[in-house]
Amino acid sequence: MKIASYNVNGINGRLPVLLRWLKEAKPAIVCLQELKTTSDKFPLNAINAAGYSAIWHGQKSWNGVAILSRKEPLNETRRSLPGDRTDTNSRYIEAIAHQIVIGCIYLPNGNPYPGPKFDYKLKWFKRLSAHAKKLLAHDVPVMLVGDYNVMPTELDVYKPEKYIDDALFRKETRAAYQRLLKQGWTDAIRYKYPDKRIYTFWDYLRNAWGRDAGLRLDHFLLSPQLISRLKAVGVDKHVRGWDKTSDHAPVWIELKTK
DNA sequence: ATGCCCGGAGCGTCCGGA
Numbered sequence: 001m002k003i004a005s006y007n008v009n010g011i012n013g014r015l016p017v018l019l020r021w022l023k024e025a026k027p028a029i030v031c032l033q034e035l036k037t038t039s040d041k042f043p044l045n046a047i048n049a050a051g052y053s054a055i056w057h058g059q060k061s062w063n064g065v066a067i068l069s070r071k072e073p074l075n076e077t078r079r080s081l082p083g084d085r086t087d088t089n090s091r092y093i094e095a096i097a098h099q100i101v102i103g104c105i106y107l108p109n110g111n112p113y114p115g116p117k118f119d120y121k122l123k124w125f126k127r128l129s130a131h132a133k134k135l136l137a138h139d140v141p142v143m144l145v146g147d148y149n150v151m152p153t154e155l156d157v158y159k160p161e162k163y164i165d166d167a168l169f170r171k172e173t174r175a176a177y178q179r180l181l182k183q184g185w186t187d188a189i190r191y192k193y194p195d196k197r198i199y200t201f202w203d204y205l206r207n208a209w210g211r212d213a214g215l216r217l218d219h220f221l222l223s224p225q226l227i228s229r230l231k232a233v234g235v236d237k238h239v240r241g242w243d244k245t246s247d248h249a250p251v252w253i254e255l256k257t258k
Numbered sequence: 259a260t261g262c263c264c265g266g267a268g269c270g271t272c273c274g275g276a
Binding site: 009014036037060061109110111167168204246 | 262273276
């Protein structure tokens with residue numbers, strides 16, 4: 001069973017690319033980020049026609065998350081993180097499918113550092129960690145999937161020295177990610193490839209794709225119950241080379257069906 | 259130090275992204 005994550009950077013503008021990739025990759029579950037559309041403009045008909053059901057939480061212009069499922073029904077468990085009722089950003093949606101709790105995450109970018117956006121990023125991270133801890137305590141299979149906007153280590157950045165004061169690589173950001181892992185989560189991509197340079201994002205600027213100047217930002221955090229079921233992981237890197245493509249590539253993991 | 263490229267909103271040219 002393949003579960004994928006894809007920051008589409010605008011689901012309506014990206015629809016042809018998304019549909020082409022769905023047809024090719026056939027994931028059972030897909031977590032999408034950066035829909036950049038209101039909920040009423042979510043392209044449900046096209047997604048349904050491609051063979052997927054969906055739950056989504058949109059927002060005008062920015063953010064927006066969705067979970068797609070090929071066969072199994074999605075039972076939505078929440079559509080925001082607890083801990084701040086004033087936060088109106090659509091950055092989290094969660095459902096149960098295949099007896100797995102699946103949290104779809106679009107963590108704030110946080111640039112520029114320092115400033116209120118960076119503070120918001122760290123606050124959001126704290127709320128995520130608090131919720132993640134509760135999920136682990138339930139002792140059910142859980143995965144927290146999506147665009148974390150964090151390069152966890154120097155291996156995840158094409159040129160680490162350029163990113164020292166970037167919100168995605170600041171020591172506070174990396175520390176927050178490590179604290180989250182320490183609860184008992186496993187970064188599935190890194191677990192399978194401890195020493196490999198793997199990127200999931202290439203900026204549109206400065207010919208980043210052509211130079212392979214990438215970042216690893218999209219992560220799968222697995223609860224302990226899922227580790228023994230992890231068969232394979234990968235990045236559909238070629239999709240980043242398509243016309244009118246996102247700046248992220250789809251990332252996926254393959255689990256043994258229980 | 260700045261612009262470089264994109265999508266969205268909306269119609270000139272911003273903002274936010276990472």
